[in-house]
Amino acid sequence: MRAARALVPIAAILAAGVVYAACSAGGPSAQKGDASLSPAAQREIAQVEAEIDRIEASTLQRVAAPPDNQVQQVELLGKLLLYDKQLSVNRNEACTLCHMPETGFTGPVSELNRTTGSYPGSVRTRFSNRKPQTHSYAPLAPVLHFNRAQGDMVGGNFWDMRATGRRLGNPAAEQAQGPPTNPVEMGLPDSACAVYRASQRPYRGMFETVWGKQAFAIAWPRNVDQVCNTPGPPTAADPLPVHLSPLDRGRAAATFDQMAQSIAGYEASAEVTPFSSKYDAVQGGKAKFTAQEQAGYALFRGKARCNECHRDGGPGEEPMFTDFTASNIGTPANPRLPYYAENRPDAQGYAANPAGRSYVDGGVGVFLAGGAVLSRPSAVDARWAGQAAGNMGRVRVPTLRNVDKRPYPAFVKAYGHNGYFTSLKAIVHYYNTRDALPRCKANDPGEGKTCWPAPETTQNMNTSKMGRLGLTDAEEDAIVAFMKTLSDGFTPVG
Numbered sequence: 001m002r003a004a005r006a007l008v009p010i011a012a013i014l015a016a017g018v019v020y021a022a023c024s025a026g027g028p029s030a031q032k033g034d035a036s037l038s039p040a041a042q043r044e045i046a047q048v049e050a051e052i053d054r055i056e057a058s059t060l061q062r063v064a065a066p067p068d069n070q071v072q073q074v075e076l077l078g079k080l081l082l083y084d085k086q087l088s089v090n091r092n093e094a095c096t097l098c099h100m101p102e103t104g105f106t107g108p109v110s111e112l113n114r115t116t117g118s119y120p121g122s123v124r125t126r127f128s129n130r131k132p133q134t135h136s137y138a139p140l141a142p143v144l145h146f147n148r149a150q151g152d153m154v155g156g157n158f159w160d161m162r163a164t165g166r167r168l169g170n171p172a173a174e175q176a177q178g179p180p181t182n183p184v185e186m187g188l189p190d191s192a193c194a195v196y197r198a199s200q201r202p203y204r205g206m207f208e209t210v211w212g213k214q215a216f217a218i219a220w221p222r223n224v225d226q227v228c229n230t231p232g233p234p235t236a237a238d239p240l241p242v243h244l245s246p247l248d249r250g251r252a253a254a255t256f257d258q259m260a261q262s263i264a265g266y267e268a269s270a271e272v273t274p275f276s277s278k279y280d281a282v283q284g285g286k287a288k289f290t291a292q293e294q295a296g297y298a299l300f301r302g303k304a305r306c307n308e309c310h311r312d313g314g315p316g317e318e319p320m321f322t323d324f325t326a327s328n329i330g331t332p333a334n335p336r337l338p339y340y341a342e343n344r345p346d347a348q349g350y351a352a353n354p355a356g357r358s359y360v361d362g363g364v365g366v367f368l369a370g371g372a373v374l375s376r377p378s379a380v381d382a383r384w385a386g387q388a389a390g391n392m393g394r395v396r397v398p399t400l401r402n403v404d405k406r407p408y409p410a411f412v413k414a415y416g417h418n419g420y421f422t423s424l425k426a427i428v429h430y431y432n433t434r435d436a437l438p439r440c441k442a443n444d445p446g447e448g449k450t451c452w453p454a455p456e457t458t459q460n461m462n463t464s465k466m467g468r469l470g471l472t473d474a475e476e477d478a479i480v481a482f483m484k485t486l487s488d489g490f491t492p493v494g
């Protein structure tokens, strides 16, 4: 929703935009950094990987007798791709390492959520700059557009809306083309590598049934394995290191589109996007809120103003708990992000974050200004450059569906684009008291209770709808109780 727009000087846009681009600087030695994984995190990651392997194996069994319905075939393919570790450079990371069902399709490693906030890539020393969003409900985001009457950019996927959906007609499909070649995620040096790896998988035949025999009819160069086993990014001199004929390049690109569309098809399916929460059951007259949940819902829509951005629908609108616009709520920086230390070339010579400690996430504004980003699955529309200043520091309003879904009560989830918050109570307390409590001092024991750190950026920060809500402790708890009704998989009693 709209915040009062502060004017941002053009210099600030440029400064934010070049954060990733000024890449050549950096020390000569590969840095170990503080990004190495703790034993506790390694143990949990191993468990999640075993679960991913189990799901992939059992899903592959369905390929032998596939559904005869084409939409169901697409969904099955999408699931196989999402759980496929072979699509990452070191064959160790599926999409789902960062998006598992038991957490509502976001990060499944409690220890990482509690500590680093972000997740390691296929190259395990490289961490992303942001917390994984949920990928359920993502295909229902509108294609990114400018709403002139509201003065708002609306839609897209990613915190910064940069998967626009304008080329494939679906933001989530374009989103799925980001991670495979993102150097801090699945790390392939060329999108053709994802196609090559898929061509070697047992689901190849089903892919050809759905999308056509041409899909993998590609003459791969002899060195394709070696090229695809080398972590990206590619060099500027050879940006597409899998050397293909123009025709084969076109086929590989079309097949990559179809892989992405299959993934988005699965994400939109009833398995991932089911509208099966207690909230939905209550709306359908099949369940009743407790008194506390009901009070929380009333506050959510009233005094606490949450509904002005996390919309529960309206005439002709589904309750998505986001209005798909962008805001800056003033979330503090998360100093635990290993990304801040990724300022020196690693063993492969790559530095994800040359700005180091001074990195500030400029969100939607950086994308609109054409600034450097870690992956760019959708082209920037230069006609939107004028919207960049007003969107600096803003990120897309996340859906609150499944925001509390977790495998067991002590499991920690991270919230906000940088994972600064680690409980729903904390973020509600923040909305309530951001502007009412003093700034924390260094190592202040009251952080999160009696004081708050400075926002990561105050650019375009929303000051009209939050910060001093005057909620009591019990009212904060009621809002948390309401948000817990948004977890899918609720079974009405009786």
Ligand code: HEC
Residues within 6 Å of the ligand: 082, 093, 094, 095, 096, 097, 098, 099, 119, 120, 121, 128, 130, 131, 132, 133, 134, 135, 137, 138, 141, 156, 157, 158, 159, 160, 172, 175, 176, 177, 179, 180, 184, 185, 186, 263
């Ligand atoms: C290493 C962790 C990681 C991996 C692997 C990963 N993601 Fe994500 N995912 C993230 C992060 C972090 C974000 C937010 C990134 C941003 O905003 O720049 C995200 C965002 C998304 C979103 C956007 C949701 C929305 O509402 O806008 C979707 C959809 C998604 N991921 C699906 C996928 C798919 C499909 C794959 C595999 C092709 C994948 N992810 C692989 C971490 C990961």
Ligand code: HEC
Residues within 6 Å of the ligand: 001, 300, 304, 305, 306, 307, 308, 309, 310, 326, 327, 328, 329, 330, 331, 395, 396, 397, 398, 399, 400, 403, 414, 415, 416, 417, 418, 424, 427, 428, 431, 432, 462, 465, 466, 479
């Ligand atoms: C002006 C729009 C706006 C209002 C009003 C608002 N939010 Fe948010 N909310 C956002 C944005 C934007 C984010 C992402 C913030 C970030 O990443 O820094 C967010 C993030 C969240 C998250 C974290 C979700 C996740 O997956 O990381 C929760 C929970 C949340 N809001 C709950 C609430 C509640 C409860 C209220 C009312 C007390 C509220 N919001 C009011 C815009 C808003």
